[in-house]
Structures are given as structure tokens and as C-alpha cells.
Amino acid sequence: MSYKLEISEQIMTFTIDRPEIRNAINEDVMVGLEELAQKAQESEIRYVVITASGSQAFCSGGDLSVFHELKTEAQAYSMLKRMGDVLYRIKTLPVPVIALVNGAAVGGGCEIATACDYRLIREHVKCGFIQGTLAITSGWGGGTYLFETLQHDRALQMLTEARVYTAAELQQNGWATEVVRTDEDLHNFFKSMNKIQPEVHRAYKAIAIRKWQETNLKDRVDAEIQRCAELWAEDAHHDAVDSFLNKGNK
Numbered sequence: 374m375s376y377k378l379e380i381s382e383q384i385m386t387f388t389i390d391r392p393e394i395r396n397a398i399n400e401d402v403m404v405g406l407e408e409l410a411q412k413a414q415e416s417e418i419r420y421v422v423i424t425a426s427g428s429q430a431f432c433s434g435g436d437l438s439v440f441h442e443l444k445t446e447a448q449a450y451s452m453l454k455r456m457g458d459v460l461y462r463i464k465t466l467p468v469p470v471i472a473l474v475n476g477a478a479v480g481g482g483c484e485i486a487t488a489c490d491y492r493l494i495r496e497h498v499k500c501g502f503i504q505g506t507l508a509i510t511s512g513w514g515g516g517t518y519l520f521e522t523l524q525h526d527r528a529l530q531m532l533t534e535a536r537v538y539t540a541a542e543l544q545q546n547g548w549a550t551e552v553v554r555t556d557e558d559l560h561n562f563f564k565s566m567n568k569i570q571p572e573v574h575r576a577y578k579a580i581a582i583r584k585w586q587e588t589n590l591k592d593r594v595d596a597e598i599q600r601c602a603e604l605w606a607e608d609a610h611h612d613a614v615d616s617f618l619n620k621g622n623k
């Protein structure tokens with residue numbers, strides 16, 4: 374299995390478990406995220422944690438060894454829409470969603486973390502919207518969510534620089550909720566969460582969800598997905614992916 378989904382003490386934890394390929398997202402992980410979205414919606418839980426195995430990567434985005442076979446706009450749209458829809462369901466869960474960023478979060482991996490309410494990042498990690506280096510934009514809703522999260526200029530800069538940011542930079546620009554240097558830092562974050570009744574957390578999350586519904590967040594995500602699919606079909610993207618996949622042959 375490419376993921377683990379566990380509940381303990383009313384905390385639901387989803388772990389991407391493909392460390393050998395830097396926890397890239399394939400169809401199996403998408404199925405897991407859909408299971409997470411469904412079970413978290415219908416369970417009496419306090420909050421959701423999304424993390425990954427190992428310490429090298431939280432998620433390296435789409436699995437290029439699989440998704441490079443998607444050539445046309447329609448083929449790309451189908452995958453992007455499926456992942457965009459499940460990320461929207463996760464973002465609008467009625468409980469807090471915490472990304473425990475254990476390693477690099479790049480491309481779609483950065484989109485997954487950005488869809489979460491909180492981002493706790495380890496000191497060594499680097500994260501970035503590197504989609505631009507593949508001649509595409511974010512395509513799972515992460516660009517839309519970033520504009521909801523950061524000051525406008527910081528969001529636009531992070532997207533268009535298409536580079537990885539250090540933990541210090543991510544804390545400075547507001548993307549990282551906290552840099553967790555020790556397990557005690559992590560324990561203290563959850564301890565402060567647990568001091569407050571679950572219903573209070575749910576009530577405040579509902580305020581955010583109402584705002585997203587009133588500002589047509591889903592439509593804005595769908596427009597992002599459509600544009601990414603159009604760029605995906607261009608030769609510039611296919612050539613960039615081929616270069617990455619053939620890097621070892623240079």
C-alpha cells in the first residue's frame with residue numbers, strides 16, 4: 374500500500390508511504406486521499422494530520438514516471454481534476470487539517486501542504502511550487518489556496534519564482550505555521566490544540582468554509598486546473614518532464 378490511514382485518540386493521520394520515490398502521488402495515493410476525505414467527513418475526530426514516511430520528502434508532487442504518459446489536455450485534466458477535487462474536500466473538512474512536513478514538499482506536494490490549515494515544517498525541509506520549471510502552473514488548487522493564505526506579493530513571488538524555499542524563508546513569508554525543531558515543539562503544538570474543545574475548532578473552521586463558499590473558491594480552483602491542463606499539453610512541459618526522467622542518462 375502506498376499510504377497509511379490511522380485513527381488514534383480521535384486524531385486521523387494520513388501518511389504517504391512511497392519514500393523510495395520521494396512520496397510522489399500516484400493513483401493509489403489518490404485513492405487513499407479520497408478515503409481520508411470520506412472517513413474524516415463522517416468520523417467524530419478532533420483533527421487530521423497529513424504527513425509522509427522518511428525524512429527526505431513530504432511529497433514530490435505527481436509521479437512523473439506515471440503522469441508523463443498523459444499527453445493531451447483532456448488526459449491531464451482528468452488527473453488534475455480528480456486530485457483537485459479531493460484536495461478541495463480535504464481543505465473544506467469540518468476539522469483542522471495539519472500538514473506535518475517531514476521533508477521536501479515540491480510541486481503538487483507543496484499544493485497538498487498549502488491546502489491544509491496548518492503547516493508544521495521540520496528545520497531541514499525545503500518546499501516550493503516548482504511547477505513553473507516544468508512549464509506548467511499549479512494544477513491541484515494549490516495556487517488558488519496560496520493566494521488565500523499569503524500576502525498577495527509573497528504568494529505571487531512563491532509561484533513565479535518556481536524554486537524551493539528554506540524553512541527560514543517559509544517562516545518569514547508566512548507559509549510555514551511553525552518550524553518544529555524538536556519533538557517537544559511538535560508536542561506543544563498539539564497540546565495547545567487539545568486544550569480547546571473540538572466543537573470550538575469546528576465552529577471556527579466553519580467560518581473559513583463559509584468564506585470560501587461565498588467567494589466561489591471551488592470555481593477558482595477549477596479555473597486553475599483548466600489552465601494547468603492547457604499548459605500540460607504543450608511541448609515545453611513534455612520536454613521538461615522527459616529531461617527530469619532521463620537525467621540519469623546524461
Ligand SMILES: CC[C@H](C(=O)O)C(=O)SCCNC(=O)CCNC(=O)[C@H](O)C(C)(C)COP(=O)(O)OP(=O)(O)OC[C@H]1O[C@@H](n2cnc3c(N)ncnc32)[C@H](O)[C@@H]1OP(=O)(O)O
Nearest residue numbers: 393394395397433434435436437438477480481511512513
Ligand atoms: C499539478 C502538480 C504537478 C503534477 O505532476 O500533477 C506536479 O507535481 S509538477 C512537479 C512534479 N515533481 C517534480 O518535478 C519533483 C521532482 N523531484 C525532485 O525535485 C527531487 O526528487 C526532490 C527535491 C523531491 C528530492 O530530491 P532528492 O535528491 O532527495 O531525491 P532524487 O531526486 O534523487 O529522487 C529519488 C528518486 O525518486 C524519483 N523521484 C523523485 N520525485 C519524483 C516524482 N515526482 N516523480 C517520479 N519520480 C520521482 C527520482 O527520479 C529518483 O529516482 P531514481 O530512480 O532513484 O533516480
